[in-house]
Amino acid sequence: MQQILEAVGAERLTSRDWENLPVPGSYRALTIRKDETGIFEGLPTAERDPRRSLHLDDVPVPELGPGEALVVVMASSINYNTVWSSIFEPVPTFEFLTRYGRTSELGRRHDLPYHVLGSDLAGVVLRVGPGVHRWRPGDRVVAHCLSVELEDPAGHDDAMLDPEQRIWGFETNFGGLADLALVKANQLMPKPAHLTWEEAASPGLVLSTAYRQLVSHNGADMKQGDKVLIWGACGGLGSYATQLALNGGADPVCVVSSPEKADLCRAMGAEMVIDRAAEGFEFWRDGTTPNRKEWRRLGSAIRDLTGGDDPDIVFEHPGRDTFPASVYVARRGGTIVTCASTSGYDHYFDNRYLWMHLKRIVGSHFANYQEAWRANELMRRGKVYPTLSKTFPLDEAATAAHEVLQNRHQGKLGILCLAPEPGMGIEDEEFRARHAAKISIFGTVGA
Numbered sequence: 528m529q530q531i532l533e534a535v536g537a538e539r540l541t542s543r544d545w546e547n548l549p550v551p552g553s554y555r556a557l558t559i560r561k562d563e564t565g566i567f568e569g570l571p572t573a574e575r576d577p578r579r580s581l582h583l584d585d586v587p588v589p590e591l592g593p594g595e596a597l598v599v600v601m602a603s604s605i606n607y608n609t610v611w612s613s614i615f616e617p618v619p620t621f622e623f624l625t626r627y628g629r630t631s632e633l634g635r636r637h638d639l640p641y642h643v644l645g646s647d648l649a650g651v652v653l654r655v656g657p658g659v660h661r662w663r664p665g666d667r668v669v670a671h672c673l674s675v676e677l678e679d680p681a682g683h684d685d686a687m688l689d690p691e692q693r694i695w696g697f698e699t700n701f702g703g704l705a706d707l708a709l710v711k712a713n714q715l716m717p718k719p720a721h722l723t724w725e726e727a728a729s730p731g732l733v734l735s736t737a738y739r740q741l742v743s744h745n746g747a748d749m750k751q752g753d754k755v756l757i758w759g760a761c762g763g764l765g766s767y768a769t770q771l772a773l774n775g776g777a778d779p780v781c782v783v784s785s786p787e788k789a790d791l792c793r794a795m796g797a798e799m800v801i802d803r804a805a806e807g808f809e810f811w812r813d814g815t816t817p818n819r820k821e822w823r824r825l826g827s828a829i830r831d832l833t834g835g836d837d838p839d840i841v842f843e844h845p846g847r848d849t850f851p852a853s854v855y856v857a858r859r860g861g862t863i864v865t866c867a868s869t870s871g872y873d874h875y876f877d878n879r880y881l882w883m884h885l886k887r888i889v890g891s892h893f894a895n896y897q898e899a900w901r902a903n904e905l906m907r908r909g910k911v912y913p914t915l916s917k918t919f920p921l922d923e924a925a926t927a928a929h930e931v932l933q934n935r936h937q938g939k940l941g942i943l944c945l946a947p948e949p950g951m952g953i954e955d956e957e958f959r960a961r962h963a964a965k966i967s968i969f970g971t972v973g974a
Contacts, residue, residue, distance in 0.1 A: 545664030553585045556643040556705035557924050564619040577613035581925035589709050592633045597654040600944040601724035603703040604647045605927045606732045623698040637700035645704030646672035646696040649727035659712040667718040670710050671899035686895040719907040721959035724952035725941035726913040735894035737767040738902035746891045747840045747864040751776030756838040761788035763939045766914035768842045794968045799832040810852045822855040847871030864889040912965040914938030918949050938969045
């Protein structure tokens with residue numbers, strides 16, 4: 528790997544120079560192991576500890592297939608899907624790998640007794656497979672996490688409708704929390720030149736997800752002047768939804784869980800913020816009885832901030848804890864757009880407030896290539912900025928995953944893979960200087 532690291536830091540290397548670098552036989556990777564899927568059996572989610580299940584292993588470099596690229600990973604980040612994989616919820620992700628392995632010879636590579644995790648990366652292309660023309664060894668790239676075959680006609684209108692679409696590093700193997708990663712070439716996008724490796728690695732999954740969910744016609748189709756209620760507005764997903772709402776001329780109503788997170792939302796430019804912990808909202812009386820009085824109290828708090836308006840859009844991702852309140856508070860004819868369900872998948876809502884008030888529930892899952900590309904272009908042009916608050920080395924990635932599970936984080940948590948220290952990888956210092964104030968809002972720090 529030393530030759531590769533020297534090449535990353537060298538100037539004026541050609542694509543041919545990169546092609547002449549040797550590919551190592553193995554690499555470091557953050558893994559879960561198939562023979563450990565039962566270690567948390569009987570434990571509630573909150574008591575499952577990723578530090579027990581995540582391992583830093585040396586694994587063989589996978590075979591490179593047609594239409595694929597092998598990427599040197601300088602940095603990655605922690606997403607909630609890595610947390611799910613690490614605690615084997617809702618199912619062990621080896622079930623996804625087994626199904627993928629049945630599809631083809633190339634798919635069989637993914638069905639292994641270990642799973643290399645990670646759905647983000649920033650790095651450098653090391654090799655490309657047959658049929659790849661747009662990208663060359665030496666290109667500095669980021670990767671979005673949609674892995675799709677596009678052999679079914681359903682995927683050609685919207686790749687997210689392809690029955691063989693998968694989330695790379697979650698439903699496929701060889702993810703980005705490693706020194707090398709295997710991706711499809713149509714996952715690659717240009718790295719924003721003004722960002723560090725860890726900053727560039729952090730937005731991919733969550734920014735693209737928020738873009739489709741909020742901005743795209745496949746999601747809520749947000750318009751100027753819309754009032755947008757954003758749950759977890761300072762987290763990895765919500766922090767980008769907040770920026771997209773502000774950039775799109777909408778008015779975000781940010782729901783957070785602490786005064787510090789409220790301050791960060793205001794620093795991003797949001798004026799309407801609700802600290803749900805300070806307000807003491809409890810949307811369930813117990814595990815099975817919804818608290819309708821609290822729905823009404825939330826609606827009143829929103830109207831107090833907006834001057835009497837209910838939200839046109841509710842940006843939903845906590846799931847079970849908040850979903851009944853989300854359906855209730857959306858305006859007549861409004862939209863609840865939902866993904867993730869980090870607090871639980873079994874949703875309850877009072878259908879009278881949906882059907883009689885003509886509201887819509889829209890399911891949204893990641894993004895297609897065009898949506899991910901457009902989101903990355905916003906980042907490249909300085910219209911959106913990374914919400915990275917803390918960075919860990921790869922050998923401490925399990926600790927970072929535990930912090931996300933316990934909701935101890937703000938924005939995203941970055942992981943240094945082959946990058947030896949934070950702050951490396953900036954190519955356009957002048958552009959960065961013009962956007963330094965925004966980039967520093969979340970304040971990247973070491974572990």
